[in-house]
Every structure is written in structure tokens, then in C-alpha cells.
Amino acid sequence: MNEITLTVNGSVARVVVPARRLLSDCLRHDLGLTGTHVGCEHGVCGCCTVLLDGDPIRSCLMLAVTADGHEITTVEGLAGPGGELSPVQRAFHESHALQCGFCTPGFLCTVTALLRDNPAPTEAEALEGVSGNLCRCTGYQNIVKAVHRAAELTAEETGPDDDEAVR
Amino acid sequence: MKPPAFDYHAPAGVDEAVEILAEAGAEAKILAGGQSLIPLLNMRLVTPGHIVDVNRVAGLGFVEAGPDGVRVGALARHSQVERLPELRRVQPLLGQALRLVAHPVIRNRGTVVGSIAHADPAAELPAVLALLGGSVQTRHAAGGRTIPAAEFFVGPLESALEPGELAVSVFFPALPPRSGTAFAETARRHGDYAIAGVAALVTLGPDGEPERAAVACVGVGPVPIVVETPYRAGWDGAAEAVAAAIEPEDDIHATAAYRRHLTGVLAVRALGQATEEARG
Numbered sequence: 001m002n003e004i005t006l007t008v009n010g011s012v013a014r015v016v017v018p019a020r021r022l023l024s025d026c027l028r029h030d031l032g033l034t035g036t037h038v039g040c041e042h043g044v045c046g047c048c049t050v051l052l053d054g055d056p057i058r059s060c061l062m063l064a065v066t067a068d069g070h071e072i073t074t075v076e077g078l079a080g081p082g083g084e085l086s087p088v089q090r091a092f093h094e095s096h097a098l099q100c101g102f103c104t105p106g107f108l109c110t111v112t113a114l115l116r117d118n119p120a121p122t123e124a125e126a127l128e129g130v131s132g133n134l135c136r137c138t139g140y141q142n143i144v145k146a147v148h149r150a151a152e153l154t155a156e157e158t159g160p161d162d163d164e165a166v167r
Numbered sequence: 168m169k170p171p172a173f174d175y176h177a178p179a180g181v182d183e184a185v186e187i188l189a190e191a192g193a194e195a196k197i198l199a200g201g202q203s204l205i206p207l208l209n210m211r212l213v214t215p216g217h218i219v220d221v222n223r224v225a226g227l228g229f230v231e232a233g234p235d236g237v238r239v240g241a242l243a244r245h246s247q248v249e250r251l252p253e254l255r256r257v258q259p260l261l262g263q264a265l266r267l268v269a270h271p272v273i274r275n276r277g278t279v280v281g282s283i284a285h286a287d288p289a290a291e292l293p294a295v296l297a298l299l300g301g302s303v304q305t306r307h308a309a310g311g312r313t314i315p316a317a318e319f320f321v322g323p324l325e326s327a328l329e330p331g332e333l334a335v336s337v338f339f340p341a342l343p344p345r346s347g348t349a350f351a352e353t354a355r356r357h358g359d360y361a362i363a364g365v366a367a368l369v370t371l372g373p374d375g376e377p378e379r380a381a382v383a384c385v386g387v388g389p390v391p392i393v394v395e396t397p398y399r400a401g402w403d404g405a406a407e408a409v410a411a412a413i414e415p416e417d418d419i420h421a422t423a424a425y426r427r428h429l430t431g432v433l434a435v436r437a438l439g440q441a442t443e444e445a446r447g
Contacts, residue, residue, distance in 0.1 A: 002175065018172070019172075019174075019218065020170040020172055020173060020208075022169065022170070022209070041168065041209050042205075042206035042209055042210060043202060043205070043273060046272065052275075052276075055246075056271075056272045056275060057275050057276045058202075058272060058273065058276070060209070061201050061202055061206065061273075061276065062205065063170075063175075063198070063205070063218075063220070065175060065177065066201070066220055110272060128271070128357070129271065131270055131357050131358055132270025132273065
């Protein structure tokens with residue numbers, strides 16, 4: 001067994017895990033953060049996407065022990081401290097970018113990082129940005145709409161010259 | 168499914184890593200980005216006794232571009248190499264290929280050296296290394312060696328790396344003068360493994376016409392297949408040379424005959440694009 005320390009959504013967590021524990025299972029089973037969903041468990045569906053030190057990664061393709069000492073943001077960490085939805089979450093809600101919602105946590109984490117790096121993506125960039133996440137019920141049109149809507153909401157809230165806040 | 172149980176090692180340096188690898192021998196698998204190894208573990212297609220996680224090894228997360236080429240350390244992620252400002256000038260083929268490797272999220276974790284060491288004949292980066300005549304630098308308990316690309320890829324998912332040997336970096340030679348590159352592939356869905364793909368390198372003669380040209384073909388043989396493709400007032404001969412050299416197989420995605428035809432078409436397309444790049 002290995003004792004590891006993860007900073008998850010701003011809180012430090014110490015957990016003891018077997019080396020073979022996937023990060024996705026560590027988040028769900030050891031830390032009780034079941035917002036991160038597990039779909040295919042081989043890196044294809046994107047449901048388990050979380051942010052590792054700010055960058056989106058597949059949590060089912062990383063051992064929890066490898067993540068020792070790193071910072072992780074899950075879907076539970078996207079909303080504000082008072083529970084107010086982030087611009088990306090609001091855009092998904094407004095644009096009806098989910099039906100069953102199973103894939104949504106992965107999309108939200110992916111799009112959050114996408115818009116941080118590229119605050120105004122073109123249609124092609126938005127499509128490329130979500131191409132690694134599978135959704136089996138919305139048909140993607142509204143998800144792509146939500147990416148653009150989230151970009152608008154973020155721009156409205158941070159103002160055009162406030163680059164630091166976008167990051 | 169979940170990975171099988173294994174003994175886990177997280178060495179802090181290369182010396183420590185190769186000591187552990189020497190002791191574990193053929194029972195060990197090296198874990199870097201994990202974007203190929205962890206799916207194999209999750210599906211129980213591999214059950215190594217030891218996992219040597221090199222993510223904490225100091226000094227391997229580098230990528231350096233010099234006049235001779237680009238050297239990539241074993242922990243440099245695809246996305247890190249993609250962002251290198253000099254990449255387009257020093258060796259554009261690497262960037263052209265990286266854009267086709269899976270999806271951006273996978274590229275945040277997957278490593279260039281890991282992709283080479285995994286030696287998947289359907290992957291883009293082995294073809295790039297083979298076409299450019301690059302090399303792999305290794306370390307083992309008794310020293311190290313430089314393995315030329317032509318000797319590195321032995322078979323499907325099989326490289327010249329011996330048990331106990333760690334690939335510490337790969338070297339991609341720089342673009343020669345008056346040269347251009349391109350990568351063309353066809354996949355069922357963006358980010359999937361290609362049905363077939365072709366990397367091309369064209370060098371112009373003093374008259375501005377292609378003087379030397381070669382392609383490396385992806386997914387149509389046990390290893391990346393490098394073919395010299397002469398220019399004879401056009402690339403028709405190139406398509407024939409490619410079709411004769413490759414060894415495509417039937418699978419659920421395409422027949423061997425379709426792959427053979429497609430590879431010829433992609434070769435002509437990539438060679439044309441590379442020629443335009445060379446002419447700037």
C-alpha cells in the first residue's frame with residue numbers, strides 16, 4: 001500500500017491506496033467524489049477527464065500513486081465557493097448541452113481548460129477541443145453551442161482587458 | 168476492468184531506474200505517460216510483475232531544438248513538444264505528426280519517447296523517426312547505447328530495447344536545406360488510429376524540382392515502412408513503389424486491397440504537399 005497526498009479542489013487529501021488503484025477510482029471510491037464518471041476505462045470516452053495541475057487528463061489512464069503531490073480539479077471543483085455555477089456549467093445548462101449527463105463532467109473539465117487556453121475558439125477549434133469526449137445522446141450540436149456560449153459568458157464576466165482573470 | 172496487482176517502483180533518478188530494471192528483468196514494464204500501457208493493464212492484456220514509474224525521474228522532461236535537430240527526453244509530453252516554438256523551423260514533420268496523435272487531452276499525458284518505445288506500427292511518431300533516420304538513446308545498468316531508427320523497430324509493438332534498458336531520449340534530425348515535409352492520413356474518426364497514413368520528406372535540387380523524396384507508411388506493415396519515392400515528372404511512380412513495398416492486412420476497418428490503394432493515394436498527396444512546403 002502507498003500513502004499519497006493529493007490536493008483535490010483546493011483541499012489536501014491523504015489516502016492510502018494500492019499501487020494499481022486508478023486515479024479515477026481513487027477520486028470516486030477513496031475520496032467519495034463521484035462526479036468524475038468512469039465510462040470505457042481505456043481512454044476513449046473522456047467521461048473521467050479531470051484537471052491535473054490545470055491540464056485536462058484521463059483519470060482512468062493514470063495511477064493514483066503517479067498523481068502523488070499533484071493538484072487535481074474535478075467537476076465538483078468547477079463551481080464557485082458558494083455553489084454558483086461556473087460560466088461553462090451555466091452555458092451547458094442554458095444551451096441544453098446534456099441529456100442523461102453521464103458524459104458531462106468530462107466535457108465540463110475539458111471545456112474549462114480549452115477556454116482558459118483559447119478564450120474565443122473558432123468552430124473548428126471548438127470541435128477539435130471536444131473531439132476526445134464521447135456523448136451518446138445530445139448529438140453534440142448543443143455541446144458545441146455551449147462551448148461558444150461559455151466563451152461569451154466568460155468574456156462578459158471578466159471584461160476584455162482582464163486577461164489574468166481568464167487564466 | 169482494473170489493472171492486475173504489481174510491485175510498484177518510483178525511482179528518482181536514471182541510475183536508480185536502471186538498477187531496478189536490471190533486477191526485475193523481463194518482468195518489468197516502464198510507465199511514463201501511460202496512455203498505451205494503462206489501457207493494456209486495465210484490459211489485462213499485459214500483467215507485468217513490476218511497474219517502474221519514471222514520472223519522478225529527474226532530468227527527463229526536456230525538449231531541445233538545435234541546428235542538428237530536436238532531442239526529446241523520456242518525460243516530455245506530446246503537448247510540450249507541440250508547443251516548442253522552434254519546432255516548425257527545425258523539424259516541421261514532428262508537429263505535423265503530433266497533431267494527428269489521438270486527442271489533445273491524451274497528448275497532455277502521453278510522451279513522445281513512450282510512443283516510440285511502444286513501437287505501434289499504426290502510430291505516427293515511429294514513422295516520423297524512421298523517415299528522418301533518427302535515433303533512440305538508452306541507458307542500462309552497464310552503460311547505454313544509441314539505436315538508429317532503422318534498427319529500432321523490430322515488429323508490431325516490438326522494439327530493439329532489451330529487458331533492463333530505458334529509452335532516455337530520442338533524436339529527430341533537422342529538416343535538410345531546400346526540403347519540405349507533410350503527413351497525410353485517413354482515419355474513421357478524427358483522433359483514431361489511421362486506416363493508413365504517410366509521412367513524406369522531399370528535398371529539391373538546384374533546379375527547384377524534387378531531387379530526393381521518401382515516405383514512411385503507417386499501419387500497413389509490421390513496422391513503419393520507409394520507401395524511396397523517385398520523382399519522374401510526377402508522383403505516379405511513387406504510388407507504385409509504395410504499393411509494392413507495403414504489407415497491408417485485412418481487418419474490420421478496411422481490406423488489404425483498400426489499404427494498398429489508399430496508401431498510394433496518401434503518398435502522392437503527402438509528397439505533393441511536402442514539395443510545396445519545400446518551395447515555401
